[in-house]
Amino acid sequence: MTPRVSILIPCYNASATVERAVDSALAQTFHDIEVIVADDGSTDSSLVVLERYRGDARVSIHAEPHRGGNGTRNRLLELARGEFVQFLDADDELAPKKLEACLAAFTEDVDVVFTDREFHGGHAGQVGRYPEPTGDVVEYFIRNSVVTMLPVSRLADVRAVGGFDASLPCCQEYELHLRLALHRWRKIRHLPIPLCTYYVTPGSTxxxxxxxxxxxxxxxxxxxxxxxxxxxxxxxxxxxxxxxxxxxxxxxxxxxxxxxxxxxxxxxxxxxxxxxxxxxxxxxxxxxxxxxxxxxxxxxxxxxxxxxx
Incomplete structure (x- = not known):
């Protein structure tokens, strides 16, 4: 049976955090999901940690050659079977009602739904809030960098624009969302509640x-x-x-x-x-x-x- 939502988790040397990310995916109150983890050639014990999920029919683990984060995200898009996709980095987590809330906001003419996020770490307790979308969709995504885990998107749309640009060292979601806004997204919906937790890495230089x-x-x-x-x-x-x-x-x-x-x-x-x-x-x-x-x-x-x- 084809799942409604594919939760896609790229993992590279994330043995300390990937369990938290996968557990948050499995704790969703919306149950028609698959969780796909692609290990990007980790040199730590990430794959050992992920072994505990081998018996869970909702989870598939893929040991991949090292491609980098964007190449691994594109591999996950190839593996996904759901109508919708939810990306999740291996050091972040979803609130239990993330998918339930986003899917309830989808109507036939809505192309993407995204939420706010809560910070943990250097900005602990702060909420990253986005303005309500109005006017031109392309202008909105030029102004606002909506990070990877916030949207729930249609898999067909992300595939249609070619997925992530594997050559970029960062800003990959910003560039992808510009292409989606230009070519696929016409109506977007924002839920002004923090349904993701973004873990801040200390020591920004x-x-x-x-x-x-x-x-x-x-x-x-x-x-x-x-x-x-x-x-x-x-x-x-x-x-x-x-x-x-x-x-x-x-x-x-x-x-x-x-x-x-x-x-x-x-x-x-x-x-x-x-x-x-x-x-x-x-x-x-x-x-x-x-x-x-x-x-x-x-x-x-x-x-x-x-x-x-």
Whole structure:
């Protein structure tokens, strides 16, 4: 019998946490599920931990060669049999009613349902809340990076756009959701309740920030260039992309990655010259007078010396 929902768990060296993730999948109050775990060539005892589930008909364990996270997620999409898919990283967990709530919100014209998340770790107790979707779906997913475990999607839609881009070091769900919003998703539904727990890894560094935001810039630039060629960029989408690129540029500048920041800023200006710099008016004026690098340097100096925000 084909399950309604496939819960897909990529696992790499997650022996300390994968049991928690699988148990949260099996604790769902919606029971018509399969849980597929693909081990991505782990070198720890992850597969030993997963052996305890071999006797559970709902769970299948696959020992795979090392492909990386996105390659493993694509392998899971090949293995999935459900109408809907729910991704879950091996160090996170689902609330028991995650699937029940999302599936109850699906109607024939709804393409995807997603929830909020609760943080555990460095941001313990905080809830990552998303704004209510309005207007253009593509613009919404440009503005908002909806992380992998939050949506319940139709398997056919994710397969139709080719799954995850295996070349990306991060931002894989952001890039995938842009393609889905452009080609498959027309009506989206947001449930403003935290039904997933995201475990924060301590020790985030500026190098991680540079990788994250440099990749996001690359994703947005490629998306914009492809849609410019296909005449798919409305003025609103140009404006939203330009704003996001300039926000990324500001973060890259603060991390000392000025070349990447200037590239993002220049592309944003070419894409939408009228889009204002995303800051309060004194800094916007300074950017117009001396450029973003000098303006942001001055802001940093003032903040550190005078305590200005």
């Amino acid at each position: 500026s190098s991680n920030q540079v990788r994250l935001f440099a990749t996001r810039v690359a994703v947005l630039r490629r998306f914009a260039e492809e849609e410019l060629g296909a005449d798919g960029l409305t003025p609103g989408r140009r404006d939203v992309i330009a704003t996001d690129l300039m926000n990324c540029a500001r973060i890259l500048m603060r991390c000392g990655h000025e070349d990447g920041a200037l590239g993002a800023y220049a592309f944003a200006r070419r894409l939408s010259p009228a889009t204002p710099y995303p800051a309060k008016w004194p800094l916007r004026l300074a950017v117009r007078l001396v450029g973003p690098v000098r303006a942001e340097r001055a802001r940093t100096w003032l903040t550190s010396r005078l305590g200005l925000g």
